[in-house]
Amino acid sequence: MSKPNPNSPVAVIRAVAKAMWITFLNLFRKPVTVHYPDQERKYPDRYRGLLALVYEKDTGEEACIGCRLCEYVCPPAVIKVEMLKSEKRNYAKSFSLELYACEFCELCVQVCPTDAIVMMKSFDLATADRREMLLDKDRLHAIGLQYQQSWATGNLLRAMQGPPKMARPEEAHAAKPAGSEA
């Protein structure tokens, strides 16, 4: 039995009817549109959004120790850090991030030894002036307080990627996505 001719009138009419039936069914499906400024979509747990600096939870100090690891690892080299030497620990004297050139690769978050630089669950920084995207230390801290923090921090990511260890109770607890220790 030969294959039916696709140009035969019957085949054409069937194809036409099928195409119209599909669009007709789609007419009664719920639209997938999300009314963005009114409703926000649910962000994924490990969302790579705006970058921010955070404070240490227990002491309230700045978590950044100015180690400049993020500056070295940054592929587009948008991070500039100056270290401020101090007695007990070091601080970042200045920390600037050119968000307009950032490629949101999350490498800075992965290398941060103190979980100081993290990503936020937001992309909402549209502006008419590019200079507003040059974030300094105060601005980064402000962003850190303003939005919800994404799951990933340096220590969690390294724990995930390192060789498997003997599971001890507290480490198994720390690797869970819900527990963020910032």
Next chain:
Amino acid sequence: MNPWLYSAISGFIVLNAVIGMVTYVTLLERKFAARMQSRIGPYRVGPHGLLQPIADALKLMMKEDIVPRLADRRVFNLAPIVFLVPCMLIFATIPFAPGLGVADLNIGLLFFLAVSSMEIVGLFMAGWGSNNKYALLSAMRAVNQIISYDLPFIFAALVPVLLAGSLKLSDIAAAQSGLWFVFYPVIGQLAFLAFVVSTLAAENRVPFDILEAESELVAGFRVEYSGMKFALIQLGEYAHVIGSSFLGAILFLGAWAGPGPEWLGPLWMLLKAMFLFLLITWVRWSFVRIRVDQILTLSWKVLMPATLLLLVSTAIVVVWRAGV
């Protein structure tokens, strides 16, 4: 009443009603198309986007009016008007209810068909005057296509004329008080199908939209137009589609016949015309564009002989039934 005064006033009312309808039909089409693609469509301007057409019209009025330096200025500026006038004139003979129309000519259908194919003059002027290769290509394709599809369109439209025995649109509508011509056994359905297909082609709607083929010719013959002239061309195109929808409603769907009291007639007419318009839109969002040679093959090798045969067999049926 003075017939001159009556014509002037009713013409004025119909013209404005058509313009108002066109603006809101664009919203209807956009909403309908959006739902077919699982979108919402215009939503932000006014409740559920109800003020969107007004915003669009205001935007088009405020846009800069650009004339290309090498364009043929007179032809370029005249083209939108030459295009718009026939598209508006087709509403002159359409009776919206018994006795409610500008001019119910005894050759109403002939007038409609003659005037509606006049739009091609304005279209070709626009394409030629723009001095743009895409516009010219599009205009030539349009002439090619509209000449090819006017014949099947006329043949399909003549079937109800034969069945009703009159060219007067109100007579054709009145002849359907018993049985709508679309329900006439076999002949009605075939003629309606041919009418819809050739309407799609004559209006240059997808899948026959080679003249504005978005991906190759940008916007076709209106690519160089902006602002109010662009708005006039769009107005003309939509008015032509709506006019054809009304014609289809009169010829096949029984015009103002429908349940309910007589004063609901115009509403039924409008509903049927909008049904046809949505049918055209539905087809638009269901198919891909077909090639030039396929379009012409469909017209000359399939639709032409088929509608001609249909017309002859309709004539035989009518004579046979009258004889018995």
